[in-house]
Amino acid sequence: MSTEKLIYNGKLMNANAAFISPNNRSFRYGDGFFETMKMVNGKILLCNEHLERLFTSLELLAFEKPIHFTAPYLQNEIESLAKKNYHNKLARIRLTVFRGEGGLYDVANNFPNYIIQTWELNPANNTFNENGLVIDIFKDARKAYDVYSAVKSNNYLCYTMAALWAKKNKLNDALLLNSFDRVADATIANVFIVQDGIIKTPAITEAGVNGIMKRYLIKCMKNEAMPVQETQITVDEILQAQEVFFTNSIYGIKWVKQCSSSNYITQLAPLLNKKFIAPLVL
Numbered sequence: 387m388s389t390e391k392l393i394y395n396g397k398l399m400n401a402n403a404a405f406i407s408p409n410n411r412s413f414r415y416g417d418g419f420f421e422t423m424k425m426v427n428g429k430i431l432l433c434n435e436h437l438e439r440l441f442t443s444l445e446l447l448a449f450e451k452p453i454h455f456t457a458p459y460l461q462n463e464i465e466s467l468a469k470k471n472y473h474n475k476l477a478r479i480r481l482t483v484f485r486g487e488g489g490l491y492d493v494a495n496n497f498p499n500y501i502i503q504t505w506e507l508n509p510a511n512n513t514f515n516e517n518g519l520v521i522d523i524f525k526d527a528r529k530a531y532d533v534y535s536a537v538k539s540n541n542y543l544c545y546t547m548a549a550l551w552a553k554k555n556k557l558n559d560a561l562l563l564n565s566f567d568r569v570a571d572a573t574i575a576n577v578f579i580v581q582d583g584i585i586k587t588p589a590i591t592e593a594g595v596n597g598i599m600k601r602y603l604i605k606c607m608k609n610e611a612m613p614v615q616e617t618q619i620t621v622d623e624i625l626q627a628q629e630v631f632f633t634n635s636i637y638g639i640k641w642v643k644q645c646s647s648s649n650y651i652t653q654l655a656p657l658l659n660k661k662f663i664a665p666l667v668l
Contacts, residue, residue, distance in 0.1 A: 390471050393463055393502040398470070401503065409487040416541025418484030419443045424507070424636050425468050425477040426667045431635065433461060435598045443537050444483065450496040463502055473504040476511070478636055480504075484540060511637055512667045514659045518643025518652060519558040519632065521572070523621060524548035528563055529570045529593040536596035549573045559632065561624065561645070564593040569619040575632035575640070576600035579619060580654050586623075589616040599633040599663075606662040624648075631655040638663035 390401040399405065411417035421440050424431045437457040444451060464481065468474040482501045488494045527544035529535060544562060552560040552573065561577065564570045571577055571594030578587045578600075585607065588594050607614045624630065630642040630650050641655040 390504075391467060392504075393467050393500075395499055396463070398467075401471075407487055409489075410484065411486060411488055411493065412482070412484030412540045415490065416539060416543075417447075418482065418540040419447065419537050420480055420482040420540060421538065422635055423464070423479040423481070425464075425474060425479055425504075426512075427476075428465065428468070428474045430461065430464060430479070431666050432598050432602055435602065436635070437461065439596065439598060440481070440483070444498060446534065446537065448496060449483070449485065449498045452497060455498060460500075460502075464504075467502050468504045471504050471506075473506050476507045476509060478505045478507050482540065507636070512664075514656055515637075515640045518641045518650070520556075520644045521552070521559045521561060521642055522555065522557055522646050523624075524551055524560040524562055524573075526551070528565045528567075530565045531591055531593040535593040536590055538595055545573045562594075563621070566618075567621065568592055569621065569624055570594040571597075572632055575634040577619070577624075578603075578631050578633065579624060579627035580629035581623065581627045583613060585612060585614040585654070586617055586619055587614070588619050592618060597633060597635070599635050599638060603633055603639070603658065603662060607658075629654055631658075638666070 391398050392401045394405055406413060421436050423436050437460060464479055468477050480503045483498045485496060486494050486499045527547060529544060548560040548562055559572045559575065561572055562570045569577055569588050570592050571588065576587060576594060576597040578585060587600060590596055604614055624645060625648045628651055630645060632640050632642065639655055639659045641652040643650055
């Protein structure tokens with residue numbers, strides 16, 4: 387039996403314990419959201435940015451925040467659980483927030499329920515990928531832009547189906563399109579391309595998730611006066627790009643070597659990794 391633990395509404399429980407009711411609104415309707423974070427040597431990378439996004443999502447989704455439900459409280463919960471599970475050296479953390487029980491119109495209350503989980507990460511996670519990713523474009527779903535599209539929602543169906551499709555087709559990941567057939571993001575990452583010396587990434591209005599690592603990298607590049615644009619990216623632009631790379635909070639940055647029949651170089655991505663991402667994990 388696993389000795390690993392999780393935290394459910396402040397209570398330490400066995401990681402494989404069954405405790406979610408069939409009336410849970412996250413189970414029924416995807417009513418909630420989550421944060422995925424990385425811990426290195428007991429430190430949550432970009433912790434303030436993650437918790438800021440969490441509380442922004444909490445307000446946007448009309449939760450009623452209890453007085454004790456603060457950034458320092460959640461940070462302490464995460465750190466104590468990682469230490470309890472002996473995952474604090476290098477870990478992936480997931481903090482899931484959901485509304486609790488009730489039907490669609492008769493929610494019990496709007497207080498945030500939460501689950502914190504930790505998993506040990508392989509040290510190879512901190513290294514830049516020598517073998518580029520092979521991806522393609524998932525066309526069976528579209529992400530519509532609205533006030534909620536940037537939230538890491540518990541309603542993750544289009545990403546789930548894209549990931550299953552990618553696995554079935556022996557791909558490392560898949561691109562998702564928005565309702566205008568432009569690039570939104572990938573199943574677990576944000577997307578960047580390089581074309582004619584310009585670094586481009588889909589704007590938040592293109593329906594992708596508001597990624598923490600993406601925001602961090604854009605800030606770093608702008609501070610260095612690098613030519614980066616948050617804009618629209620068409621499928622043709624993806625296929626004609628010179629370089630494509632992904633970012634997320636767990637692996638930082640990964641380069642893509644192939645999308646459909648297009649092949650890419652890797653030039654900027656390893657430099658960005660060395661200059662901006664690698665120092666985070668030291």
